[in-house]
Amino acid sequence: MTASAALLAALLAAFSMAATTRAKSPAPAAQEQAATVVVKIDNFSFSPQVLTVAPGTKVTWVNNDDIPHTVVSTSDVFKSKALDTDDKFSFTFDKAGSYDYFCSIHPKMTGKVIVK
Amino acid sequence: MGDFIKENLNQDGVDRRGFLKCMAWAGTGTLCLVQGGVLKSFALSAIGKDDSGKLKGELAFVQISDSHIGFNKPANPDVTATLQVAIDKINALPVKPEFVLHTGDLSHLSKAAEFDTLDQALKSIRTGAIHYVPGEHDVLNDNGQQYRERYGKDTKGDGWYSFDQKGTHFVGLVNVMNLKSGGLGTLGHDQLEWLEDDVKHLKSSTPIVVFAHIPLWSVYPEWGWGTEDAAQALGYLKKFGSVSVLNGHIHQVMQKVEGNVTFHTAMSTAFPQPAPGTAPSPGPMKVPDDKLKGVLGITDVNFVRGKHTLAIVDTTLDGTSRSFEQRLRSPMFDPAGSPYGG
Numbered sequence: 001m002t003a004s005a006a007l008l009a010a011l012l013a014a015f016s017m018a019a020t021t022r023a024k025s026p027a028p029a030a031q032e033q034a035a036t037v038v039v040k041i042d043n044f045s046f047s048p049q050v051l052t053v054a055p056g057t058k059v060t061w062v063n064n065d066d067i068p069h070t071v072v073s074t075s076d077v078f079k080s081k082a083l084d085t086d087d088k089f090s091f092t093f094d095k096a097g098s099y100d101y102f103c104s105i106h107p108k109m110t111g112k113v114i115v116k
Numbered sequence: 117m118g119d120f121i122k123e124n125l126n127q128d129g130v131d132r133r134g135f136l137k138c139m140a141w142a143g144t145g146t147l148c149l150v151q152g153g154v155l156k157s158f159a160l161s162a163i164g165k166d167d168s169g170k171l172k173g174e175l176a177f178v179q180i181s182d183s184h185i186g187f188n189k190p191a192n193p194d195v196t197a198t199l200q201v202a203i204d205k206i207n208a209l210p211v212k213p214e215f216v217l218h219t220g221d222l223s224h225l226s227k228a229a230e231f232d233t234l235d236q237a238l239k240s241i242r243t244g245a246i247h248y249v250p251g252e253h254d255v256l257n258d259n260g261q262q263y264r265e266r267y268g269k270d271t272k273g274d275g276w277y278s279f280d281q282k283g284t285h286f287v288g289l290v291n292v293m294n295l296k297s298g299g300l301g302t303l304g305h306d307q308l309e310w311l312e313d314d315v316k317h318l319k320s321s322t323p324i325v326v327f328a329h330i331p332l333w334s335v336y337p338e339w340g341w342g343t344e345d346a347a348q349a350l351g352y353l354k355k356f357g358s359v360s361v362l363n364g365h366i367h368q369v370m371q372k373v374e375g376n377v378t379f380h381t382a383m384s385t386a387f388p389q390p391a392p393g394t395a396p397s398p399g400p401m402k403v404p405d406d407k408l409k410g411v412l413g414i415t416d417v418n419f420v421r422g423k424h425t426l427a428i429v430d431t432t433l434d435g436t437s438r439s440f441e442q443r444l445r446s447p448m449f450d451p452a453g454s455p456y457g458g
Contacts, residue, residue, distance in 0.1 A: 044339075044397035066189040067399050068225055068256070074297050082225060082256040085189070102297035105252045108340040110298055 036060050036090070039111065041069050041083070041103075046111035055115055058092040069109065074100045175282045178206050178213040178243070179327070179415040181364030182384030184253065185234045186224035191387040191400035192408060195224075199237050201433045202385040202414050207242045209416060214244050214281060219364035219382060220251030220292065220329030222267070226258070231266055250275055251329040251365060252292040260293060276307050278314050284419060285318055287311065289328035291343045301330030301343035301365075308345065312352045323358040323419065325426070331363040333372060333379045336392035341366055350377065360426045362415070366398070369413075369430045380428055383413040409434035 037057055040047045042064040053059060061071045063083040071080040071089050077099060080089035093099070093115045103109035183199050192198060206213065216238075223230035238246055248267040255263055260274060268275040274290040289311070291301035303311075315324070326332065332349065335341040353359045359377045367389035372379040387400040388411035395401065403411055413432040 044399060065399065066191070068253070070256075072297075084225060100297065104295055105256065106340055107295040107297055107299045108338070 038062060041065055041071075044069075044103075044106055044109055046101075046103075046109060049110070050112045050114065052114045052116065053093060055094055055096055056092065057115070058090055059113060060088055060090040062086070062088050068105065069103045070105055071101055071111075072104045074102065175284055175419040176209075176211045176213050177215050177217060177281075177417050178209070179217045179219060179362050179382050179417060180206075180385055181219040181329075181382040181415075182221040182251065182367055182386055183218070183234060184221050184224040184384065184386035185237075186227055186230035187386055187400070189400060191402045195386040196233060196237060198409070198412050198433060199234075199385045201409065202412070203237065203241050205414055205431060205433060205435075207240070211418070212242055213416070216241055216243050216246045217286075217288075217327050217362065218246060218248045219327050219362060220249050221253045221364065221384075222248065222251065222263075224253055226254055226256040226262060228262065231262070235266075247279070247286070247288060247327075249288045249327055249329055250290060250292055252295070255292060260290075272310060273306050274304075276310060282419075284323045284325060285315070287314065287324065287326045289326060289332075289349070291328050291330045291332070291346075299344060300337060300340055301328075301332075301346075303328075303343060303345050303349055308348055308352075311349055315352055315356075318356070320355045321357055323360075323426075324353055324356045325360045325362065326353070327362040329363065330365045331370075331379070331381055332361050335366060335370055335381070336398075339392065339398040341392070341398070353377070358426075360417075360428075362417075368411075369415075371428075378426065378428075380415070382415045383411065383430060383432070385412050385414070385433070388412065 037051065037053055037059050039051060039059060039061045041061055044065065044067075046061070051059065061080070061083070063069055063085055066085055068082045068084045068087075070082055071078070071091075073079065078091040078101070082105065083089055093113060096115045099113045099115065101111050101113070180202055184195050185199070187195050206216065222234050250260055250263045250267070254260065260268075264271065264275050271277040271288070274293045276288055276290050278285060278287045280286070289303060289307065291303050294302060294304060296302065318324075326349075328343070330343055331341055332343050332346040350359075357376055361377060361379045363379070363381045364384070366381050367384035367387065368381065368391065369383055370379075370381045387408075388403060389398050390401050401411075410432050413430055416429045416431060418427040418429075
């Protein structure tokens with residue numbers, strides 16, 4: 001028990017040290033890690049359709065479909081050009097919140113990024 | 117959705133049942149004309165060059181759609197070549213069309229080079245004029261500015277307009293701008309106001325032809341195949357004895373008759389798309405190479421003044437077109453056989 005408690009204390013200490021020294025890197029918990037997360041566009045859909053990331057994460061959409069698509073935020077936060085097959089679009093989500101988006105060419109295609 | 121016009125049938129001496137049966141033949145290469153109030157049909161294969169007098173309606177024009185110049189994926193690696201086949205078919209029609217309507221998706225990615233290639237190809241059509249409406253692929257990245265500079269002279273707003281030809285009133289509508297998340301095609305307030313005013317003073321006996329890219333009736337909303345505020349537009353056309361609505365976007369022939377309104381969508385000259393619900397999504401459908409020309413085509417329209425009906429014939433690029441009903445049952449649209457996704 002004592003050993004476990006000590007180990008736990010050590011881990012907690014290390015963690016809090018890391019927490020105070022880190023700048024923008026997100027907490028490596030059950031959520032996405034730092035840097036880039038990919039959303040695949042294929043078959044007229046965004047995958048994952050609902051993506052949860054930590055603030056500061058860069059999200060990259062890749063169009064694997066054989067038809068062009070766009071990524072457009074419904075609240076004018078981000079907007080891609082038309083993406084042909086294999087084209088990419090990236091956006092870094094700094095602020096927490098819920099960001100609905102859709103494809104402006106095929107508006108039935110919708111997705112959401114939750115930043116928390 | 118679903119506010120369609122429900123009106124009494126025309127009392128114009130045309131046998132409605134016969135007409136609808138003839139419409140169902142569209143695509144076999146049967147030409148149906150109303151002449152002197154009587155419906156006559158002619159098999160296209162039996163029509164010779166010297167029959168053009170017999171076939172004269174008062175107005176003949178052609179609709180093409182969805183040329184998607186710039187598309188080069190497996191469903192059709194050479195859309196310019198199939199467009200050329202379509203142009204050859206138009207030039208071989210027994211009656212020269214007065215003009216050609218292009219119901220949108222001229223280009224695939226709104227690129228200048230794509231529009232240039234299209235213009236170059238269309239130079240060889242034997243016709244009086246070409247009228248366009250944009251598809252969603254023509255207004256990417258610039259809100260349609262380039263499209264309007266090239267094809268939208270003398271149009272209003274996002275590119276809508278009307279013109280008259282031989283007593284028929286043609287209206288080109290734009291329903292691919294400002295699409296909302298989760299929504300369908302949309303006409304918008306300004307365009308609807310313009311439309312109401314545009315047709316207000318026309319006699320109810322004036323035949324009306326409306327053309328727009330996305331279907332103006334609810335073909336399949338799950339795939340965005342419909343227009344949210346079309347009912348309002350059709351409401352302004354309620355008084356007219358003959359309204360024909362010509363659309364594209366879905367890359368297959370669909371037809372619906374509701375009272376005095378005939379709705380018709382055209383094949384693409386570039387690639388087919390699956391029938392509603394028969395594939396995971398409405399993307400380009402790959403068919404065996406030797407079948408491609410059988411699912412692309414043009415639409416030939418003949419109108420005889422005073423008879424209030426258009427004769428619409430869909431002809432595939434390989435000329436071996438099947439009837440409308442046959443197309444619905446064809447293995448091409450069988451989900452088990454659909455090559456979609458390959």
